[in-house]
Amino acid sequence: MYDLTVIIPTFREESTIGTIIAEVDAIFFRNAIRGEILVVDDNSPDRTIDIVRDLKNQKPNLNLVVRQQDHGLSQSVVEGFRQAQSDIFLVMDADLSHPPALIPVMLAEIRAGNDLVIGSRYMEGGGIKKWPLKRRILSMGATFLGRLLFPEIRDPVSGFFAVKKSVVEHAPLRPRGYKILLEVLGKGTWKKEKEIPFEFVDRAIGSSKLKGQTIIEYAGQVIDNARFSWNHHESVVWQEWMKLFKFGVVGLSGIIVNEGLLIYLKEYVHLSLWVSGIIAIELSILSNFIWNDLWTFKSDSRHALPHRWLRLLSFQVVSIGGAAINFVILNVLATQIGIDYRIADLLGILVAFAWNFWVNRRMTWKMGL
Ligand SMILES: Nc1nc2c(ncn2[C@@H]2O[C@H](COP(=O)(O)OP(=O)(O)OP(=O)(O)O)[C@@H](O)[C@H]2O)c(=O)[nH]1
Ligand SMILES: [Mg+2]
Structure with missing residues (x-):
């Protein structure tokens, strides 16, 4: 049994997946964390899967799930929740946008009694480097919508967060689109949450998968979470x-x-x-x-x-x-x-x-x- 599972969803990340695995593992080692790394890939056509399989031979704590159906980032993260071999999950991107150095900090906050710890771009000390204006505006719109549901949370759509297994274990998640955190917040069982600032670094290599459809899916997800709360009065x-x-x-x-x-x-x-x-x-x-x-x-x-x-x-x-x-x-x-x-x-x-x-x-x- 591990202390923590770092779930990394991937699709066509051959240029960075090796680096991120090495960095996460180094952090585990330096901080004496018995951590699992779980890569959940959507059957990437590039070398991502081969690279992870090769590394797996040297790293017993590295695991790989290759999905064949229902392609999607949120779906992959939820699959990670199911396959993880620990009681604390931490989700992060493969493209080096999320600093692995925060892993021990987030783990410590979970151990200190928080159900959820969010790496936050929108609080003092956090930020986004090198994002074009269009991305900034889209992200601000998404964040605003999310805050209508969770006014206390500054970054309810971050892709970098840690969560106790118990929060999502029985949650009727309907994963779709990009914003799995919103789904976890809306349908998970949690009380205490903490945000930690970090600086999001835009991917230097590899390709972005953000599409127009993502925005429509997200709006649907916000409505779905609002509707869910109507039937579940214990929800936040x-x-x-x-x-x-x-x-x-x-x-x-x-x-x-x-x-x-x-x-x-x-x-x-x-x-x-x-x-x-x-x-x-x-x-x-x-x-x-x-x-x-x-x-x-x-x-x-x-x-x-x-x-x-x-x-x-x-x-x-x-x-x-x-x-x-x-x-x-x-x-x-x-x-x-x-x-x-x-x-x-x-x-x-x-x-x-x-x-x-x-x-x-x-x-x-x-x-x-
Ligand atoms: N399994 C899986 N992973 C995905 C999918 N889409 C994106 N990812 C991964 O999810 C993480 C975030 O995706 P990104 O494309 O970096 O999204 P972003 O950070 O919002 O946008 P850019 O960095 O500009 O591309 C990365 O690790 C991707 O490889 C998908 O459909 N399935
Ligand atoms: Mg990215």
Whole structure:
């Protein structure tokens, strides 16, 4: 039994497969990891298979699966999950885009209790080297869609990640396309996740297999994962949507608090409109905070902002930002563009709501490390 299986999907990688195997094995050796290397190839017509077979004679920890049907990157990774001889899987590309030096770091994070560890291009310290603009834009679009499902994860479509076997063992994965991580996140059983920054290096040699069809497949996969969560309320995506829903309910309750107080203070306490308005707004922000803290985000016990006062401060600042957004949109749409002010206000409310949820989710009630 191995400590870890590094799964490397390949299709026509004769120029790099030898190097990546040697590098991974050297990392195993230097860090005293009993690691398996599992190459899952889609019957490449070049020398990839021969090279791996040759190396296998010298390396007992190297294994090869050659697939004949249902060609595809995600399918190959899932086949790797099935054939791996350990309880921790790490998936990486064959074209030297993913640094093997991170393997021990990711393994340590899994051993420290994370279910999933993601090599992340989109966080501080991470990045992408030498990518043409078109690739950057496509990748940003894919990442944005992925973040709609997983707002806390910066790089939900990375091809470099480690995962416990238990996360995917019973998951009804429907592998297709390129983004197997999204499928694992959407359908796997996991709670704790950690992202580690790395710099993605574009392939220097070999050929890219990215096609237009990939984009359509990906959009289908996002929808499929959304649908899956509808039937599986324990899934992370469903939990996330419930937070959005509850946040909306709290927002509506805030309107009632705001309006009720305004009327009360003005009509019965006889305060001026200004004073009544400010008190009503502030108390509705406080009331929203309390409900969100005790109800909407209750399940996230490990908050990145550990003290309630800090969260209140953060929520307060975000709310003021939201109010400013609402105000600016109302004025620009109504006076500059001439849209009916009632509709302009509704649009402003919608954008402010999106802002409030998004920023609070990623800041005020972010999960702790
Ligand atoms: N088994 C298998 N592996 C694949 C398939 N398509 C790609 N791969 C492998 O998956 C990894 C990522 O593929 P790449 O073509 O490098 O994808 P990318 O990094 O998004 O794009 P480029 O580096 O620009 O080509 C590499 O190790 C490929 O060999 C496939 O259909 N089947
Ligand atoms: Mg690549």
